[in-house]
Amino acid sequence: MINEKMEKAFNDQINKELYSEYLYLSMKAYFERLNLKGFVNWMNVQIQEEHAHGMGMFDYLHQRGGKVVLEAIDKPKSDWTSPLNCFEEILAHEEYVTSRINALLDVAEETKDRAATIFLNWYLKEQVEEEDSVGGVLASLKLIGDDKKALLMLDKELATRVFNPPVIG
Numbered sequence: 660m661i662n663e664k665m666e667k668a669f670n671d672q673i674n675k676e677l678y679s680e681y682l683y684l685s686m687k688a689y690f691e692r693l694n695l696k697g698f699v700n701w702m703n704v705q706i707q708e709e710h711a712h713g714m715g716m717f718d719y720l721h722q723r724g725g726k727v728v729l730e731a732i733d734k735p736k737s738d739w740t741s742p743l744n745c746f747e748e749i750l751a752h753e754e755y756v757t758s759r760i761n762a763l764l765d766v767a768e769e770t771k772d773r774a775a776t777i778f779l780n781w782y783l784k785e786q787v788e789e790e791d792s793v794g795g796v797l798a799s800l801k802l803i804g805d806d807k808k809a810l811l812m813l814d815k816e817l818a819t820r821v822f823n824p825p826v827i828g
């Protein structure tokens with residue numbers, strides 16, 4: 660049976676992962692408006708990943724005999740000033756998520772929940788990949804500046820991203 664404090668931390672994080680899904684859905688709508696279909700595809704993959712992250716914790720809580728309590732999901736913003744501005748915010752968001760996963764690991768350590776530590780290590784590794792992937796797109800956008808042709812080339816590249824359902828834990 661999972662400890663109450665750990666259970667609460669997992670429930671908070673389920674909410675944050677589902678908020679992430681919602682945020683990327685809003686960003687997908689932004690890129691639809693810009694008609695940048697490769698970016699739309701990138702967001703699609705991200706949306707599915709965030710859903711999988713949330714559901715991974717949802718399933719894990721049940722496996723541990725815990726109770727899932729869903730809270731309201733915050734309203735994401737719907738406008739950004741440029742693709743660069745959008746990806747700057749994504750990186751900041753993913754860094755925040757990484758800090759939350761670290762906070763969950765602190766609770767696992769404090770409550771001596773070794774099983775949760777092992778489970779959460781997967782999420783920590785995933786965050787390293789997330790920050791790296793977002794940082795890559797951000798670096799390209801900085802290089803591109805106002806060059807519309809280069810932006811369309813990046814859009815083509817992002818159209819090739821595919822969702823591979825993660826094996827969590």
Ligand code: FEO
Pocket residue numbers: 676679708709712753756789
């Ligand atoms: Fe679920 Fe993007 O972290």
